[in-house]
Amino acid sequence: MKDYRLHQRLGYRVSRLSHLLQSSLEAILAKHALTRLMWCVLIGVGEEGVTTPSELAHYVGVTRPAISRLLRELQKKGLLARVSGQGADGRSVEVELTNAGRAVIQSLRPLVDEHHAYFAGKLEASEYQALMLALQRLLDGERQALDHF
Numbered sequence: 001m002k003d004y005r006l007h008q009r010l011g012y013r014v015s016r017l018s019h020l021l022q023s024s025l026e027a028i029l030a031k032h033a034l035t036r037l038m039w040c041v042l043i044g045v046g047e048e049g050v051t052t053p054s055e056l057a058h059y060v061g062v063t064r065p066a067i068s069r070l071l072r073e074l075q076k077k078g079l080l081a082r083v084s085g086q087g088a089d090g091r092s093v094e095v096e097l098t099n100a101g102r103a104v105i106q107s108l109r110p111l112v113d114e115h116h117a118y119f120a121g122k123l124e125a126s127e128y129q130a131l132m133l134a135l136q137r138l139l140d141g142e143r144q145a146l147d148h149f
Contacts (some may be wrong), residue, residue, distance in 0.1 A: 017135055020126070021119065028111050037062065041070050041110070042079060042097070046105045051094040071095060079104060 006012050022036060029039055039059045044050040050059045057067040072079040079101035082093050097105070120128055 025112065025115055028115060032108060032119065034108075034128065037070055038074055038079075039067075039108070041067070041074060042101055042105055045080065045095055046097045046102060048077070053093065053095070056095070074101070 012033060024041075025036055029036065034042075038061060041056055044056055044059045048059070050056050053067050053071060054064065056071075057064045060067065060070075062070075071082070075082065075095075077100075078098055080094055080095045081098050082091070123131065
């Protein structure tokens with residue numbers, strides 16, 4: 001049997017990097033009592049125009065119940081508001097940022113961008129593009145939504 005070589009395994013390296021990226025980002029967000037998933041929702045709504053709960057669940061990669069919990073928490077914090085959607089039956093719900101939500105994004109975006117730039121800057125542009133392509137290939141066909149990640 002071949003040597004296992006833990007430190008050469010894809011899962012080990014990706015997990016270790018993921019934990020490092022998550023914990024350092026969470027330290028930035030914690031100062032505003034936010035989690036990574038809350039940040040993903042705020043960015044989805046505020047920067048990318050994703051406004052329905054179902055679209056947000058798909059955008060973030062979590063289950064519909066998980067996105068409902070996140071939306072309730074963000075609404076309690078005064079960062080999001082639920083509004084009537086444009087559906088034909090008038091029962092659809094959309095979410096929008098409040099002024100406080102926009103202020104949080106404006107305050108945190110430079111710090112989050114700096115965090116991203118630090119890690120992305122360790123790679124040459126071609127290496128970054130190759131990594132992103134390789135990661136996407138590994139994700140292709142894997143449609144499992146998570147309750148949290």
